[in-house]
Amino acid sequence: MVNYYSAIVQNIMVGLICFCCPGMFNALSGMGGGGQVDPTVAAQAATALYVTFAIFGVFGGAFVNTFGPKITLVTGGLTYAFYSCSFLAYNHIQSRVFVIIAGAVLGIGAGLLWSAQGALMMAYPTQNEKGKFISIFWVIFNLGGVLGGLISFGINYKNPSPTVTDGTYIAFIVIMAFGAGIGLVMAPIEKVVKSDGTGITVNKAPAVKGEIVGVLKVFTEWRMIVLLPLFFVSNFFYTYQFNSYNGTTFTIRTRGLNNVVYWGSQMVGSVLLGFLLDTPRLTRKMRGIISFIIVVAIMTSVWIGGYFTQVIRTEEGVLPEADRVDFSSSNYGPLLVMYLCYGLSDAMIQSWSYWIMGTMSNDAATLSRYAGFYKGVQSIGAAVAWAIDSNGTVSQMTQLITNWALFSAAVIPAIFMTFTIKEYTDSEEPAPEYEKKQVDH
Numbered sequence: 001m002v003n004y005y006s007a008i009v010q011n012i013m014v015g016l017i018c019f020c021c022p023g024m025f026n027a028l029s030g031m032g033g034g035g036q037v038d039p040t041v042a043a044q045a046a047t048a049l050y051v052t053f054a055i056f057g058v059f060g061g062a063f064v065n066t067f068g069p070k071i072t073l074v075t076g077g078l079t080y081a082f083y084s085c086s087f088l089a090y091n092h093i094q095s096r097v098f099v100i101i102a103g104a105v106l107g108i109g110a111g112l113l114w115s116a117q118g119a120l121m122m123a124y125p126t127q128n129e130k131g132k133f134i135s136i137f138w139v140i141f142n143l144g145g146v147l148g149g150l151i152s153f154g155i156n157y158k159n160p161s162p163t164v165t166d167g168t169y170i171a172f173i174v175i176m177a178f179g180a181g182i183g184l185v186m187a188p189i190e191k192v193v194k195s196d197g198t199g200i201t202v203n204k205a206p207a208v209k210g211e212i213v214g215v216l217k218v219f220t221e222w223r224m225i226v227l228l229p230l231f232f233v234s235n236f237f238y239t240y241q242f243n244s245y246n247g248t249t250f251t252i253r254t255r256g257l258n259n260v261v262y263w264g265s266q267m268v269g270s271v272l273l274g275f276l277l278d279t280p281r282l283t284r285k286m287r288g289i290i291s292f293i294i295v296v297a298i299m300t301s302v303w304i305g306g307y308f309t310q311v312i313r314t315e316e317g318v319l320p321e322a323d324r325v326d327f328s329s330s331n332y333g334p335l336l337v338m339y340l341c342y343g344l345s346d347a348m349i350q351s352w353s354y355w356i357m358g359t360m361s362n363d364a365a366t367l368s369r370y371a372g373f374y375k376g377v378q379s380i381g382a383a384v385a386w387a388i389d390s391n392g393t394v395s396q397m398t399q400l401i402t403n404w405a406l407f408s409a410a411v412i413p414a415i416f417m418t419f420t421i422k423e424y425t426d427s428e429e430p431a432p433e434y435e436k437k438q439v440d441h
Contacts, residue, residue: 003193004187005187005191005192005193006192006193006195007124007125007133007192007193007194007195007200008124008133008136008195010120010124010186010187010192011120011121011124011125011133011136011137012136012140013182013185013186014073014117014120014121014137014186015136015137015139015140015141016140016179016182017073017077017113017117017179017180017182017183018113018117018137018140018141018144018179019140019141019143019144019147019179020077020144020175020176020178020179020180020182021076021077021080021081021113021144021176021179021180022080022110022113022114022141022144023141023142023143023144023145023147023148023263024080024084024144024145024147024148024172024175024176024179025080025083025084025106025176026142026144026145026148026259026263027144027145027146027147027148027149027151027152027172027256027259027263028084028087028148028172029042029046029238029242040390040392041090041096041099042099042243043239043243043386043389043390044096044099044100044103044386044390045083045086045099045100045102045103046103046239046382046383046386046390047103047383047386047387047390048100048101048103048104048107049083049103049104049106049107049110049383049386050107050379050380050382050383050386051104051107051379051383052104052105052106052107052108052111053106053107053108053110053111053375053376053379053382053383054107054111054376054377054379054380054383055107055111055376056107056108056110056111056112056376057110057111057114057115057372057373057374057375057376057377057378057379058111058215058372058373058376058377059111059212059215059372059376060072060111060112060114060115060116060368060371060372060375060376061115061119061211061214061215061218061365061368061369061370061371061372061373062211062212062214062215062369062372063112063115064112064115064116064119064368064372065211065214065365065368065369066211068188068189069116069119069120069186069189069368070183070184070186070188071183072112072113072115072116073112073113073116073117073180073183073186074180074181074183074184075109075112075113076109076110076111076112076113076114076116076180077109077113077176077177077179077180077181077182077183078109078176078177078180079105079106079108079109079110080106080109080110080176080179080180081173081176081177081180082102082105082106082109083102083103083105083106084169084172084173084176085102085169085173086098086099086101086102086103087099087169088166088169088170088173091166091169107379110375110379111372111375111376111379114371114372114375115368115371115372115375116368116371117137117371118354118357118367118368118370118371118372118374118375119364119365119367119368119370119371120189120364121133121134121137121354122354122357122358122367122370122371123189123200123201123362123363123364123367124192124194124200125194125195125358126194126195126196126198127284127362127424128278128280129195129278130277130278130354130355130358130359131273131274131275131276131277131278131351131355132274132278134270134274134277134351134354134355134358135270135271135273135274135275135351138266138267138270138271138274138347138350138351139267139270139271142263142264142266142267142270142347143263143267144175144263145259145260145262145263145266146259146260146263146264146267147175148172148175148256148259148263149256149257149258149259149260149261149262149263150256150260151168151171151172151256152168152253152255152256152259153253153254153256153257153260154256157253189202189364190202200364201362201363201364202363202364202365214365214369215369215372215373218369218370218373219373223360223417223420224370224373226413226414226416226417227353227356227357227413227414227417228377228413229406229409229410229413229414230349230353230410230411230413230414231353231373231374231377231378231381232377232378232380232381232406232410233381233403233406233407233410234349234350234353234378234381235378235379235381235382235385236381236382236384236385236403236406237342237346237385237403237407238346238382238385239382239385239386239388239389239399240385240389240396240399240400240403241262241339241342243389244389244396244399244400245306245338245339245342245396246258246259246262246339248319248324248396249313249319249324249325249335250324250325250326250335251324251325251326253326253327254324254325254326254327254332257327258336258339261336261339261340261343262339262340262342262343263343264343265340265341265343265344265347266343266344266346266347267347268344268347269343269344269345269346269347269348269351270347270348270351272348273291273294273295273347273348273351273352274351276290276291276294277291277351277352277355283423284359284421284422284423285418285419285421285422285423288355288356288359288418288421289418289419289421291352291355292352292414292415292418294348295345295348295349295352296411298344298345298348299345299348299349299407300407300408301341302341302342302344302345303400303403303404303407305338305341306338306341306342306400306404307400307401307404309334309335309338310396310397310400311397313396314395314396314397353374354374356417356418356421357370357371357374359421359422381406385399388402
């Protein structure tokens with residue numbers, strides 16, 4: 001019998017929320033320019049989004065610890081629906097300002113939602129199940145992108161316009177609003193039971209001032225500092241992959257199909273890495289070292305492939321919609337494989353980032369601050385990338401090389417972190433007095 005209060009069930013519910021909200025947002029973003037003819041509108045909105053996301057991401061942990069994960073998940077989820085509404089409105093009134101404001105509002109909500117998500121996903125599992133819980137979440141979350149891509153492909157299959165239809169946006173809005181509502185029926189974190197029968201470590205949240213101090217202390221932890229460059233680049237590449245690659249290479253209907261493959265490959269990448277991260281045959285330190293080497297090797301190989309693909313695309317130039325690659329084109333296959341590899345590598349770098357943070361603490365309050373720091377720094381990188389793209393003067397090749405160089409530089413400090421991984425997580429907080437609870441099976 002399934003226990004509603006079990007950690008695995010609650011982790012699945014968090015995944016469903018992100019399936020409906022960020023998952024659909026990813027499908028929308030992956031179409032390039034939010035499905036609009038003028039991609040600078042989406043790029044400017046994304047810049048505003050990631051600026052506010054950076055601020056509320058960093059301090060998102062404080063909001064989660066003060067108001068609780070349920071409220072922050074619901075509030076954050078609703079801002080995704082609001083953002084999609086702005087693109088629906090743009091189809092009729094072309095209000096660039098409305099879209100940019102909606103992007104800024106979404107940044108606030110995303111900071112709250114992802115801080116809560118990260119804390120719960122890292123706090124729910126036992127120490128030897130963190131890879132499993134991350135991959136379960138990542139699969140469900142990215143199913144949202146897959147479904148969104150299928151919706152877009154189906155609705156726009158016979159759509160002659162290069163702009164996404166109203167029906168696509170309405171479908172996204174309804175799904176996002178439903179996802180936000182799932183947060184209302186989640187179990188309180190203090191009642192959740194891990195697979196070994198223990199409860200979640202939840203230390204009493206300090207007053208607001210103390211919570212702010214707790215967030216700022218994260219910036220002084222050397223482990224987070226050495227991981228900062230890796231966090232910075234972990235979403236930097238979205239701009240190039242979505243707007244430059246998918247958005248200017250393929251027809252509107254093919255972009256939706258590409259997203260199915262992109263987010264589907266993320267599911268595969270996370271599951272494969274999850275198996276390695278939880279394997280009992282290796283010590284936790286060896287799992288961390290070997291998995292990081294694999295992630296770096298795959299990411300580097302992908303950028304090498306991307307470079308040679310971009311060389312060919314640069315020679316062709318940005319093509320008009322009528323001349324872009326369709327899924328029925330003879331040269332579609334290799335270009336799709338390249339996009340698949342981008343998705344696979346993205347899942348691996350982000351899954352590894354969550355796993356390494358999960359080795360540093362078991363306390364939900366501490367993990368919420370770590371998750372907020374991660375998403376905040378990640379969003380700063382994304383804001384910079386979208387600002388560069390919205391400028392309109394930076395070539396696609398320059399963007400690709402910048403991504404490759406930043407990732408290569410971020411690897412160096414992160415290597416040192418892998419050699420400090422301990423077999424069991426130490427916590428600076430007082431050791432929690434677990435109360436064993438009966439788990440239904």
